[in-house]
Amino acid sequence: MRPMDAPERHAHGGRSVRDQARDHLLLNFTDMGEYADAGSKVIVRGEGCEVISDRGRRFIDGLSGLFCSNLGHSYGDEIGAAAHRQLATLPFTPTWYLAHPPAAALAEMLVERAAPLGMQRVYFANSGGEAVESAWKLVRQWHAANGEPQRTKAIARRIAYHGTTLGALSFTGMPDCRAGFEPLAVPTTHLSPTYAYRHPAGDDPAAFTRALLEEAEEAILFAGPDQVAMLIAEPVQNGGGAFVPPPGYWPGLRALCDRYGIVLVADETITAFGRVGEWFASSLFGGRPDIITFAKGVTAGHAPLGGFLMTEAMAAPFVTGGHTYMHGHTYSGHPLTTAIGATVLDIYARDGVFDNVRGITPRFEAGLQELRRIPLVGDVRGMGYFWALELVKDRETKERFSADEADWLLRKELSAHMDELGLLCRLDDRGEPVIQLSPPLVSDAALIDRIVDIVGTAAERAWNAWNGSTAPAADPRRLSRRSANPKAGAA
Numbered sequence: 001m002r003p004m005d006a007p008e009r010h011a012h013g014g015r016s017v018r019d020q021a022r023d024h025l026l027l028n029f030t031d032m033g034e035y036a037d038a039g040s041k042v043i044v045r046g047e048g049c050e051v052i053s054d055r056g057r058r059f060i061d062g063l064s065g066l067f068c069s070n071l072g073h074s075y076g077d078e079i080g081a082a083a084h085r086q087l088a089t090l091p092f093t094p095t096w097y098l099a100h101p102p103a104a105a106l107a108e109m110l111v112e113r114a115a116p117l118g119m120q121r122v123y124f125a126n127s128g129g130e131a132v133e134s135a136w137k138l139v140r141q142w143h144a145a146n147g148e149p150q151r152t153k154a155i156a157r158r159i160a161y162h163g164t165t166l167g168a169l170s171f172t173g174m175p176d177c178r179a180g181f182e183p184l185a186v187p188t189t190h191l192s193p194t195y196a197y198r199h200p201a202g203d204d205p206a207a208f209t210r211a212l213l214e215e216a217e218e219a220i221l222f223a224g225p226d227q228v229a230m231l232i233a234e235p236v237q238n239g240g241g242a243f244v245p246p247p248g249y250w251p252g253l254r255a256l257c258d259r260y261g262i263v264l265v266a267d268e269t270i271t272a273f274g275r276v277g278e279w280f281a282s283s284l285f286g287g288r289p290d291i292i293t294f295a296k297g298v299t300a301g302h303a304p305l306g307g308f309l310m311t312e313a314m315a316a317p318f319v320t321g322g323h324t325y326m327h328g329h330t331y332s333g334h335p336l337t338t339a340i341g342a343t344v345l346d347i348y349a350r351d352g353v354f355d356n357v358r359g360i361t362p363r364f365e366a367g368l369q370e371l372r373r374i375p376l377v378g379d380v381r382g383m384g385y386f387w388a389l390e391l392v393k394d395r396e397t398k399e400r401f402s403a404d405e406a407d408w409l410l411r412k413e414l415s416a417h418m419d420e421l422g423l424l425c426r427l428d429d430r431g432e433p434v435i436q437l438s439p440p441l442v443s444d445a446a447l448i449d450r451i452v453d454i455v456g457t458a459a460e461r462a463w464n465a466w467n468g469s470t471a472p473a474a475d476p477r478r479l480s481r482r483s484a485n486p487k488a489g490a491a
C-alpha cells in the first residue's frame with residue numbers, strides 16, 4: 001500500500017484542495033452554496049474498488065464513479081504504461097482525412113465484439129453526450145441520402161438521460177435538465193420507460209410489453225411516421241433506476257422502426273462493456289439496433305472517449321454512396337484515448353471481467369432481493385452489476401414519499417448513513433426515490449456482500465428514523481428545499 005497522500009501534497013500556495021475547489025471550481029449539477037457549507041468530499045486516491053478521501057477515509061466506489069470505473073482503481077499502472085507508449089510514439093494526429101494505429105485498432109476490436117449484432121463501423125467522439133449527438137447527425141444525413149430529408153423528429157423516453165449538450169438534451173427526458181434550455185434543437189416525443197413497478201400492466205410482462213409498444217406506435221403516428229428519424233433508448237434505462245425491458249420489448253421496437261422507416265439507436269453509454277455481463281446489453285434482448293452509442297466503460301474511466309457503432313446499411317451512404325459525414329471533433333479518435341480503450345478491452349477479456357460479473361450476479365441479486373424485508377424497500381430491480389432499490393412509505397399500497405420527504409430521506413438521512421458506513425452510491429429522486437448501485441465489475445463476492453450489508457443497514461436506519469424510533473438527521477416536516485434544483489448529479 002502506498003503511503004497516504006497528505007492534503008498538502010495536493011495544495012497550491014498553501015491552500016487546501018477543499019478551499020481551492022470551493023473557491024474556483026464550478027462543479028457539475030452542484031449547488032455550490034451547499035458544497036461550501038457541507039464539508040464535502042475530496043477524493044485523492046483509488047485502490048481496488050475503493051476511493052480514499054483527503055482525510056484518509058475509504059469509500060467503496062459503489063457507483064464506479066459515474067458508471068464508468070468498471071476496472072476499479074488498480075489498473076492505472078498498466079493502462080498508464082500503454083498511454084505512455086502511445087504518447088512517446090505519437091501524441092496526436094487527427095482522424096480527419098487520415099488514420100492512425102490506435103483508432104484503427106480499437107475500431108476493429110469494437111466491431112469484432114459487436115459483429116454478432118451486425119455492427120460494422122465506428123465513429124469516435126469524446127463522451128456519451130457527444131456520441132448520442134453524433135449519431136443523431138448521422139441519422140439525419142442517412143435519411144437525407146435516402147431521399148427523406150423531412151425526417152427531423154425523434155422518439156425517446158421519459159426520465160432517460162442521454163447527455164446535456166443541446167442536441168443530446170433534446171432526447172434526455174428529465175424536465176429539470178431540459179426546462180432552462182427549451183425550445184430544444186430536436187423535436188422529440190418522450191415515451192413511458194420500461195418501469196413495471198408502477199405501470200397498471202406491470203405485473204403481466206406480455207400485457208406490459210403490448211402497452212408500451214402501443215404507446216410507441218401511437219407516438220409515431222401522431223408525430224407523422226414519415227417525419228420521425230430516430231428512436232433512442234437504453235437497453236436497461238438508468239434514469240429512474242435500472243428499468244429492465246420486458247420480454248419482446250426490443251423486438252417490438254425493432255418491428256415498429258422497420259414498419260415506419262425509423263433508425264433504432266441503443267444508447268449503451270452505461271450498459272456496454274460488462275455492466276450487465278456482456279460486451280453489449282443489446283445482445284440480451286433481441287431486436288438488433290441500427291446504431292449503438294457507447295462511452296464510459298470503453299476506457300473504464302481512464303480517459304474521455306465515446307462513440308457509436310453502426311451497421312453496414314447505416315454506413316453505406318458515407319462509405320460507398322458518395323456522401324460525406326458532415327461532422328467532426330478535433331479529438332475524435334485521439335491516439336491517447338483510443339490506445340487506452342484498446343488496452344482496457346484487452347484487460348476485460350484477459351482477466352475474465354465479465355465472467356466475474358456473470359458469476360456473482362445471482363448472489364448480488366439474492367442479497368438485494370432479501371432487503372425487501374425492510375418495509376422501506378418497495379422494489380428491487382436491475383441485472384448484472386446494475387441495480388436500483390425503490391423506496392416507498394408503504395409497501396402494500398406503494399405510497400410515495402412527497403418531494404420534501406424524499407429530499408430528507410435521500411439527502412439528509414440515507415446519505416449520512418452511507419457516508420458513515422463508507423459506501424458511495426447514488427441516491428436519486430428524478431423519478432421516485434431510489435438507491436442506485438453500479439459497482440466496479442472486478443468487485444468480488446465479499447465486496448458485493450459488504451455493499452448489500454451497508455445498503456441494508458442504511459435502509460433500516462432510515463426506516464427507523466422515518467418512524468420516529470431513532471432521531472432523524474433532520475425533521476422532514478420542517479425541512480425546506482434549499483435550492484431550485486437540489487437533485488444530485490445527473491449522469
Ligand SMILES: Cc1ncc(COP(=O)(O)O)c(C=O)c1O
Nearest residue numbers: 127128129161162163267269491
Ligand atoms: C445513457 C447515457 N447516455 C449519455 C450519457 C451522457 O454521457 P456524458 O456524460 O459522457 O456526456 C450518459 C451519462 O451518464 C448516459 O448514462
